[in-house]
Amino acid sequence: MLYPQLNLPSRNSVAFLYHMSYFDYLKEYMKMASYERLQLHGMVEILLSYFVKHAHPKAAFNDKRLTTVLDMIQQNINKRISIEDLAANACLTKSYLIRTFRQTLGISPLQYINHKKIQHAQTLLLGSEMSIQEIAQAVGMDDSSYFIRLFKKQIGFTPQEYRKRLIG
Template sequence: MSPIRLREGFKDQILYVIPRPILEGLKANPLLHQLLPTDIGWYPRARYHYCERKDGAEEHILILCMEGEGWFEINGRRRPVHQHEALIIPRREPHIYGTYEHNPWSIHWVHFTGASSDYFAYLLPPDVYTLAIAPETIKTVTALFEECYRSFLGSFVLQQMISTAQTLHHLLGTLFFNNRAFSPMLRTSQFHSIRETLEYLRQNLDRRLALDDMAAHAHLSKSHFLRLFKEQTGYSPIDYFINLKMQHACMLLSLTHQTIREISLAVGYEDQYYFSRIFKKVVGVSPSQYRETPETNHLKYYL
């Protein structure tokens, strides 16, 4: 390890920190109570970069390695951080991290807190702190970091801070849920993805597809297909398909003047009374009651 250690001070770096008294005032806003970025930066070619926090940080830390490589140490174990990997360090977790002198990293980083921040920080399995990022996701999260920098400059203004927080929420959501290198539903290299099956179901809402039909479309045995589908969505294939149909039925009830009979046929049920029973079981009210409910109450139903 190089005897030279720098916490910051890199050429062309970006570093924005919200003064803590201002931060305390911002936390009272309900939109910032959920997720609040507190510090953010860009350290390009950060040779000799090194940071040690014996008691951890009060916020969760996200570091995105764009080029070069670095390392981190938690619980006495040192591990690498490669190009196009993200490092998540939970709050109050003692840690050390830095870069290699021969191939210094360039990193985007952000500290964040809030009621929903723990959810993102602990999405990784225990004792796992890094995740790979797919090339197309790299482009998206880079653009989102750059958007954060632009709005963070005036982050002491409430509207600016809300905008930055919402952008960060999008960034974290993209990293964990729209990243085929990590997100189970989007992976293709390590195991079979069901994305094509989900599109197949969306295009066939007017049909009564059985498990055999779905498994055949995925070119998998029923047992293998059932296991993968539940693993990647949290639903059985049939339950997912029924919920998808009811979600579409809700839209038709809200936005069209089609009769309940017509809507029943549109989602694959010839017997409108059977459709109504399924609809009430899933949504909680009958189709006619749903149609009569004020529009704002329709938001109670989610797939």
């Protein structure tokens, strides 16, 4: 176990997000001056580049069209993404895309898209002073009340509660 003193309930990253040590770290991080945060980010990127350089490639998807779909989602995370557009872009039928996506990743394309949008929203909540409505629009959701419901369903807090708990 990497940090046994933290007594994390599991190796699950979601469980780590709710652990008090994580909240304590984030509070300290937010107290840092801008230049200190930039230095910290730089050091992390240097470490990450070392791991990327020496990493061994993971087995790729058999279907390169699925990789195209994942890339399209990542590149368009700030827009409304339809399953039909994803399927058309990858030259697949909608039903084949949904079936293959679920078999390969274990979730539907829509669940994956929403998960990625909420991840991006978490970054915006902590790294900007954008309003909740602006963040909803920045992740391609015009209905901010739907965004808030989806955020709470995935994270367990509303975006405002999340920001308040982590930034203070």
